[in-house]
Amino acid sequence: DSGVTQTPKHLITATGQRVTLRCSPRSGDLSVYWYQQSLDQGLQFLIQYYNGEERAKGNILERFSAQQFPDLHSELNLSSLELGDSALYFCASSYDRSQETQYFGPGTRLLVL
């Protein structure tokens, strides 16, 4: 158990819908990262937050957005969903910007029908 929790574990929805994925980092960790794992793209970095502020963006679509709240949990919002958004979404956390080891949650499996 990494100490990172993600909910829900599975999500099935339809095209055009909007979903929210939630992540609670390990106790004391300030950085949260979101990654997408798909068969064709592999593991791709989406976005990073550090202590409530956006720190870096990767290959994140404009239909996707995220935020980190004062209690340090984070949410990833996916809207206008398409079939191609079906993937495993991972959250990871680390203590600070210099602590490079990231601890991963179990992931949320999203299926868009």
Add this chain to the structure above:
Amino acid sequence: GDSVTQMEGPVTLSEEAFLTINCTYTATGYPSLFWYVQYPGEGLQLLLKATKADDKGSNKGFEATYRKETTSFHLEKGSVQVSDSAVYFCALVPRQGGSEKLVFGKGTKLTVNP
């Protein structure tokens, strides 16, 4: 840009066989290097890491050495077990660029048969 290339799988071995999974990288400066493992139906777990040239990371019988001259970080284990069956990802964190994002290879699926 920064990238990681690892050997294509799948790799199938018998129990107690020797394992090597090749990993090479391209990065500006001197990145930190990682091996993560993903067991079926689970998230990624850190297996080992190395943060500077010639460092050797090791854990659970697995080893990898940071080779700056060949830009490589090959994963090895002397005697694999059935329980080592998983997908292995080589990854780096660039030293430059202002982010600590992980850049992953495509993963190598290992199956160990009894």
